[in-house]
Amino acid sequence: MKEFSAGAKAAGKTVALVPTMGALHEGHLSLVDIAKKNADITVVSVFVNPTQFGPNEDFDKYPRQLAEDAAKCEARGVDVVFAPSASDIYAPDASTFVSEESISQNLCGKSRPKHFRGVTTVVTILFNIVKPDCAVFGEKDAQQVSIIERMVRDLFMDVKILRAPIVREESGLALSSRNKYMTQLERAGATRIRRALLAGKALVDSGGTNIDRIKALVINEVTDAKTRVVYVEVVDAKTSLPVTELKVGQCRISMAVWYGSTRLIDNIII
Amino acid sequence: MKEFSAGAKAAGKTVALVPTMGALHEGHLSLVDIAKKNADITVVSVFVNPTQFGPNEDFDKYPRQLAEDAAKCEARGVDVVFAPSASDIYAPDASTFVSEESISQNLCGKSRPKHFRGVTTVVTILFNIVKPDCAVFGEKDAQQVSIIERMVRDLFMDVKILRAPIVREESGLALSSRNKYMTQLERAGATRIRRALLAGKALVDSGGTNIDRIKALVINEVTDAKTRVVYVEVVDAKTSLPVTELKVGQCRISMAVWYGSTRLIDNIII
Numbered sequence: 139m140k141e142f143s144a145g146a147k148a149a150g151k152t153v154a155l156v157p158t159m160g161a162l163h164e165g166h167l168s169l170v171d172i173a174k175k176n177a178d179i180t181v182v183s184v185f186v187n188p189t190q191f192g193p194n195e196d197f198d199k200y201p202r203q204l205a206e207d208a209a210k211c212e213a214r215g216v217d218v219v220f221a222p223s224a225s226d227i228y229a230p231d232a233s234t235f236v237s238e239e240s241i242s243q244n245l246c247g248k249s250r251p252k253h254f255r256g257v258t259t260v261v262t263i264l265f266n267i268v269k270p271d272c273a274v275f276g277e278k279d280a281q282q283v284s285i286i287e288r289m290v291r292d293l294f295m296d297v298k299i300l301r302a303p304i305v306r307e308e309s310g311l312a313l314s315s316r317n318k319y320m321t322q323l324e325r326a327g328a329t330r331i332r333r334a335l336l337a338g339k340a341l342v343d344s345g346g347t348n349i350d351r352i353k354a355l356v357i358n359e360v361t362d363a364k365t366r367v368v369y370v371e372v373v374d375a376k377t378s379l380p381v382t383e384l385k386v387g388q389c390r391i392s393m394a395v396w397y398g399s400t401r402l403i404d405n406i407i408i
Numbered sequence: 409m410k411e412f413s414a415g416a417k418a419a420g421k422t423v424a425l426v427p428t429m430g431a432l433h434e435g436h437l438s439l440v441d442i443a444k445k446n447a448d449i450t451v452v453s454v455f456v457n458p459t460q461f462g463p464n465e466d467f468d469k470y471p472r473q474l475a476e477d478a479a480k481c482e483a484r485g486v487d488v489v490f491a492p493s494a495s496d497i498y499a500p501d502a503s504t505f506v507s508e509e510s511i512s513q514n515l516c517g518k519s520r521p522k523h524f525r526g527v528t529t530v531v532t533i534l535f536n537i538v539k540p541d542c543a544v545f546g547e548k549d550a551q552q553v554s555i556i557e558r559m560v561r562d563l564f565m566d567v568k569i570l571r572a573p574i575v576r577e578e579s580g581l582a583l584s585s586r587n588k589y590m591t592q593l594e595r596a597g598a599t600r601i602r603r604a605l606l607a608g609k610a611l612v613d614s615g616g617t618n619i620d621r622i623k624a625l626v627i628n629e630v631t632d633a634k635t636r637v638v639y640v641e642v643v644d645a646k647t648s649l650p651v652t653e654l655k656v657g658q659c660r661i662s663m664a665v666w667y668g669s670t671r672l673i674d675n676i677i678i
Contacts, residue, residue, distance in 0.1 A: 140566075233510035234528070234562035240503035258504070259563075266564040292504035293529075294536040296410075 139181075139220050143269045151178035155270035155297075157261060160184040160221075161201035161315035162210050165305040169274040170214045172302050176272050182211050183264050184221040189228070190256030201318055220268065227263055236262045236293075238285045241378050245281045245392055246403065249368055257282060258289050265297055272298040276305075278312050280392060280405045284378035304404070306332065312404045319400040327364055328397045334359035335406040338391045342408040347384045352408070356391060368394035368401070375407055384408070409451075409490050413539045421448035425540035425567075427531060430454040430491075431471035431585035432480050435575040439544040440484045442572050446542050452481050453534050454491040459498070460526030471588055490538065497533055506532045506563075508555045511648050515551045515662055516673065519638055527552060528559050535567055542568040546575075548582050550662060550675045554648035574674070576602065582674045589670040597634055598667045604629035605676040608661045612678040617654045622678070626661060638664035638671070645677055654678070 146153055154177035156169045166182075173180040184207050191197035208219050235255055241247075242254035265273070275283045287299050305313045310332030311325060320328060338356040346352060349372045356370045370393040374381050381389055392405040416423055424447035426439045436452075443450040454477050461467035478489050505525055511517075512524035535543070545553045557569050575583045580602030581595060590598060608626040616622060619642045626640045644651050645660040662675040 140564075229562065231510065232562045234506065234508045234559045236504065236506050236563070238504045240501065263562075263564050266566065289504045292499065292502045292533075293506070294410075294533050296536065 139218070139222075139267050140269075142218060143181075143267075146179050147269065152271040153177055153179045153181060153268065154300075155264065155268045155273040156180065156182045156216075157264050157273065157275070158182060158184055158207075159186045159200065159315065160207045161203060161318065162207045163305075163313045163315065165276055165278065165302075165313035167210065167214050168305050169276055169302045170211070170216055172274045172300055173272070174215055176274075176298075176300060177270070179217045180215070181218040181220055181268050181270065182207075182216050183268065184208075184219060185227065185260065185264075187227075187256055187260045188224055189259060190253050192250055192253065195250070196316070196319075199319075201315055220264075227260065235259050236289065238289050238292075241281065241285050241288055244380055245369060245371055245373070245378065246394055247281070249394070254282070254285055258285060261286055262289070262293075262295075265295060270297055272300055274300045274302050276302045277405070278304045278314065278403065280375075280390060281373075281378040284376065288377070310336075312402075314402060316400055316402065320398065324364065324398045324400065327362065328400075328402060330360050330362060330365070331393065331395060331397070331402060331404045335391055335393065335404060339406050339408050342384065342386060347386075349382070349384055352384075352391065356393065360393070360395060364398050366396040368396065372408070409488070409492075409537050410539075412488060413451075413537075416449050417539065422541040423447055423449045423451060423538065424570075425534065425538045425543040426450065426452045426486075427534050427543065427545070428452060428454055428477075429456045429470065429585065430477045431473060431588065432477045433575075433583045433585065433587075435546055435548065435572075435583035437480065437484050438575050439546055439572045440481070440486055442544045442570055443542070444485055446544075446568075446570060447540070449487045450485070451488040451490055451538050451540065452477075452486045453538065454478075454489060455497065455530065455534075457497075457526055457530045458494055459529060460523050462520055462523065465520070466586070466589075469589075471585055490534075497530065505529050506559065508559050508562075511551065511555050511558055514650055515639055515641055515643070515648065516664055517551070519664070524552070524555055528555060531556055532559070532563075532565075535565060540567055542570055544570045544572055546572045548574045548584065548673065548675070550645075550660060551643075551648040554646065558647070580606075582672075584672065586670055586672065590668065594634065594668045594670065597632065598670075598672060600630055600632060600635070601663065601665060601667070601672060601674045605661055605663065605674060609676050609678050612654065612656060617656075619652070619654055622654075622661065626663065630663070630665060634668050636666040638666065642678070 154173035236258040237255040309329045375390040424443035506528040507525040579599045607629045640663040
């Protein structure tokens, strides 16, 4: 991969990276489209990164389907699928970590304490191997994008971060590899996440500015027998840091819920 | 600096970086000589990095003499002196850190808890700005070199790390910018650090392999009324990790002592 990128650079080509954990869906492929518009060569990395999963999380059952992913990439015009093994990426005595310690403390960081450290470390490694001019991240993981942008700024990495809008099913459910864990009935029920976010936005659109009331409404709308709310927060749309005052159009409602035994996240600009 | 390096690379030149905190002495300049032998262009960074000093350490009194440093660099054939300000390097809300969490726990890491995190973070930033093909570090800070080598390996950084041997006064005292803190009398006394390390090596050369006895001898030899030993340890010469068994020629006695009000480090291969 390093040699390929060096060759591409030497030939004057620009490289875009789309980092993924595989189990590619139309959300990932929309990132590929953005990558292709912004660089000569598009690299999709497929790596289920062990260090971003907690001890009781779904690392083992996370879907792995490399042949199918590679076919989807090829059909979409991806130039390179980079699918290293865990031992390619991590030496047995690997002991270096990249951590972001402000944005990562909120939202998903509270319930997944080492998750973002795993993300920033592996993204740094992927950047150093692939050496992309730009990299595309989806806004479903809005906090993740904010953290990556902060990392790139703080460490002077020469990578332009591109944000891709959330892709949804017709039902409104945000596409996620983890949707596979749900039954049809659960997927139908999980559409209330999107409806709750839209209700929050409608409140703001009709003049509501009280953050507590927005949060309370979203929590109320999302709740049914299968829902367990991890958080509903109003944050700055760019940095994902908590806000105390609503600035219309510059904030985001971010939420995580367990729906049955599946942890889902979604967000909406307000 | 980024533009200069990009231009140099585009012209097919290689770049070597010598990261320093300034107050340059012959030790630093020996690193410059190695840099010049290994690359077309030599960059010396001069940056007294605030994040690698603890709250009660000598950040404020650390010697700053940029004009003198620049003159020394020019006389030695350095191509670029890169001397950013703290605000060039750190945004007010900087929150990203690079940390090595194994090697950094020992030796100086025990008494300077965030020191190496500051070092690995700033070296990453300097690497990302200067984009050197190689970088030179002095073996007086042997633990630091081991940590940098580990970081480069773990994060797949494309920088070759070159080690430079310790440069000493005729008295045996290892050159250090902190030697300036000492009176002539203290400097004379501090030469016992080198003598103690030589005594440790002599014990090994004469067949001694008991690590406790080596350490005890060195501690005994170094001790006088002005000495406070921070640590004396036998470590692996390459990784700086503790060893339980002596492998002759592959180990190092590393030590830190306060001599009067100056903290000094030194080491010797055994």
